[in-house]
Amino acid sequence: MDKLKDTLQALIQPLLAIVAGLLVGAIAILLVGGDVLETYREMWKGAFGNFFFLTNTLARATPIILVGLGVALAFRAGFFNMGAEGQMVLGALSAALTALYIPGPGLIKMLAAIIAAIIVAGLWSAFAGWLDSRFGMNLLITTLLLNYIATLFAGYMVAYPFKDRTGSSALSQTQMIDASAMFPKLFQGMTVHLGFVIAIVLALGMHLFMKHTTKGYEIRMMGGNPLFASYGGVNRGKLMIISMFVSGAIAGLAGASEVLGTQYRFLDGSLTAANYAWSGIMATLLANSNPIGTAFAALLLSALQTGGMGMERNTDVPLEISSIIQAVLILFISAKITISFIKRKKAGAKDGSAV
């Protein structure tokens, strides 16, 4: 009975946030002279209206889930990794280049691309962790700044050395990868691909890892009470670098999955314009860094975004309504996070890096 009560209580806040988000969205719709019910109906149709739209929403959710999981791991350990965007972009770039230039059968190309993405993005992220543990540089700020450097660097790589010069298009992009290296689609003619399965498996795996392994316990302990963790013999610097590596690696995987499953090449700006990384961070915040919850929150955000696109096709309301609803969701949820942070503060957590 207690457990049921706990679950209900855990659900109430997100539900309230969603209601608040929709209310503010309704005000915005009225402001631009739209019909609230009609608009939300179109939004629902755009996200879940038929099988194609549903799978489209799942496809969009794929990178958001993956990024969210990566960020959730770092957040759980108390490290504010804001660098998901740069990590994802570097992962996507490495995946595309590896798939293009590694010889061999498709499966080898695909696996090599994934591994390359994981290693490059992981190292890039671990670099920020190292800067913090070695030089005491605020992780939140360095990861934010490294985003700009990573995306600009990736843009340079596809605008100059690895630019696709075969086609007539002047876009900054790599060549298309070999068809054999692409992720298979889950359903014929639908956009959702193997990456979605990977994301769901990873969410479950991470849930188990956090709950049932020593490392998972160390991570939760570091996030919950760093002083206690270090007293218990957890090396903060080492754990920071490792968890940042894994966190970045998963964001890199998100990039690889987009390249191998959806775009089949690295196109400059396509990942950043779609806001996958920031949506992933939002999903993590919404779910308070719970892996399974992050997956659901990512689905919700993805549905808001694809729904917004459907809405824009059929009504006069601009799709930017979605971003307002998302922002209100986050704002409301940050009040909820407060509760857990107060608990943490009472436990005596006074660690500099996560502040």
Place this chain on the structure above:
Amino acid sequence: MDQLFDVSLFAAALRMVAPILLAALGGAICARVGLFNVGLEGMILVGAFSAILGNYLTGSITMAVLFSVVCTLVFSLLFAYMSINLQANVIVVGIALNFLATGLTTFSLRAIFDVKGAYYDKDMKGLPKLDIPVLKDIPWLGDVLSGQSILVYAAIIIVIVLQIYLYKTVAGFRLLAAGENPIAARSLGLHVKKTQYVAVLICGALCGLAGAQLSLGNVTMFTEGMTNGRGFIALVATMLGQSNPIGVAGASLLFGFMEALSYRLQNFSIPSNITAMLPFVVTIIAMIFFKNSGYKDEAKKSSGSSR
């Protein structure tokens, strides 16, 4: 090299310093009362958009700047309420406000101007440029310092005013005390919450000015996400300057100069992607050399006892 480091580079640097400096000063005041304001980026964005909107609605540049300040004040009230009254984690609130600012500005851009991405009106008047009487006749200095937008001079004056306010006035000392040791300040009968509110509101007003300089200073336009990381760079300037106005000004000068240099280097057939990295790389390198121990203590104090 002569071509690179010419007069117009330094003039451009001063122009680009202003938004970073104004926002960084706001961040410094917030840091002084124990609030680490990650939402600077969003606040500048709101300021930049509302400056354009104010200009569009009223046609008066004074009203536009005023409108921008008012809008950013309202926006910063949200930050103050959530972090001071609701005691939400300031970093999460800051991040949430950045999302909200992006959402609000892109939505309003569509709803009000019916454009996607950017709004540009060539007939719109920008901030007036001031020619300083005697200064403008001095050969090199005159070309750099004179003829800047009015907010550039405002930024310089604000640095001096804040320095005096924080270190020479009673009210300023109370502000420092509220951040330094909130419990002691409270036991002396100081209103810590009120002081924090005042600090956040000052920060909001400064970010409004920063945004106005960004959207009305050189070209009169608004583009989605036009702050492009300046809020975060300002945050680093706050940290490097140890939240001391003169120090913050020094750090902002460095970053503004790097931004100007990065634009200038594009003329030397270096790819723009590489040159655009310059401000960010320099910012990160600067973080290695200037340890922000003072700032970190602030953060600990705030999480330890003020709330």
